[in-house]
Amino acid sequence: MKKSLFYLVSGFLFIMVILFPSCSEDETRPVFPLSAEIFNSVVGKQVAFTALTHSAVSWEWNFGDGNTSTEQNPVHVYEEGGYYIATLTAKDNAGNTASSEVNLAISLPPYALLTGNHTADGYTGKTWKLTSSHNGAGDYLANADANLSVVSGTPKPLPDGIFSTQFKMGDIYEDEFTFYYDGSYQHDVKEDGASFGGLVFEIASTGGAGIVNMNGKDYGLCIAKYTPESNATFTFAEDENLTVSSVYGAGGQLTFNNVMTIDFPNSTEFVGFRDFQRKVIVNKITNTQMQLVMFMAAGDGETAPVGINTHALVLSFDAIN
Structure with a gap:
């Protein structure tokens, strides 16, 4: 009888662990708010952009020269040298947005x-x-x-x-x-x-x-x-x-x-x-x-x-x- 009870309790505990592990994980897993930052590297008129984001599901880039992209990490080539402001807008599943911008000096021509x-x-x-x-x-x-x-x-x-x-x-x-x-x-x-x-x-x-x-x-x-x-x-x-x-x-x-x-x-x-x-x-x-x-x-x-x-x-x- 005692042996049967032992097996019954052990089985119940095993089922609890199998069925409800996510509750414990959700309670301890950190929730990061939506954020967006830009990293970039410039070679001549080509710029490689990296979106450093948390909780984002979509990315919208405006390169400041009339061109845009929805890639997370685009590479863009500017046709003309000059000063530009590139902007990133990230969006999460709830429709919230976060934005960041960076000033760029691209192959500056004499006028600039x-x-x-x-x-x-x-x-x-x-x-x-x-x-x-x-x-x-x-x-x-x-x-x-x-x-x-x-x-x-x-x-x-x-x-x-x-x-x-x-x-x-x-x-x-x-x-x-x-x-x-x-x-x-x-x-x-x-x-x-x-x-x-x-x-x-x-x-x-x-x-x-x-x-x-x-x-x-x-x-x-x-x-x-x-x-x-x-x-x-x-x-x-x-x-x-x-x-x-x-x-x-x-x-x-x-x-x-x-x-x-x-x-x-x-x-x-x-x-x-x-x-x-x-x-x-x-x-x-x-x-x-x-x-x-x-x-x-x-x-x-x-x-x-x-x-x-x-x-x-x-x-x-x-x-x-």
Whole structure:
């Protein structure tokens, strides 16, 4: 009898274990709330996305360039370089959603390097200032010839801070030039209300009345009063054949082929250096520094015609935001 009872109890316990194991597991198994995070890796214009999610059953991606995907871990190739915001929206069985986004810098083209990340919170354009580190940047004073050869008797590269130490024109290092993704432009001439420019240009346009500093007169340079335009705009060309006036060119002109340019059409605005010609060549540009070729007409009407380019300033600018 006792033996039979033992078997009966043992069998009952066995059945309980078989029938109700999930109750115990459900009580101890953690329940993760719906969540979504993004991991990505970039190679050129190709981005591999990984959805790091809990409790998700579907995934919706918006890559920020008009393309989408419902794969959990898609690979996307952007047709054009630039700044993008990619967004992931994950959904669970109950229809709840969780979202995450990531800012991407994809094979940045020159225009994006010039104007900065317009997708960033609080975007205020990208601001540049004339660098004082001329030696490291390879800056120099050039003739306005086809090779932009070095002006005789001047060093290449220029010594660091030369416009402060030699010319006592340090105010030019303070002026700021801000480019916006939508093509708008701001120019801050700071407390002196003046800007870097060509001496002949200033004499020809104002009779010299606006000049506040002409310590660079031996090189045709000065600082003169200037009021920046409100609502100014700029244009950028990544590949242009630029024809400029030049005392070294046949018929008084030279063409620089396949160059990047910045221009301020129908405007008195300029970047860096004010002279008869406002369109400049972007010699090179990175995320932190660009070097411009800014032409100068230093002719006095006797040795060279006024308004025809004789020289160029090959100077670099540092990004400050």
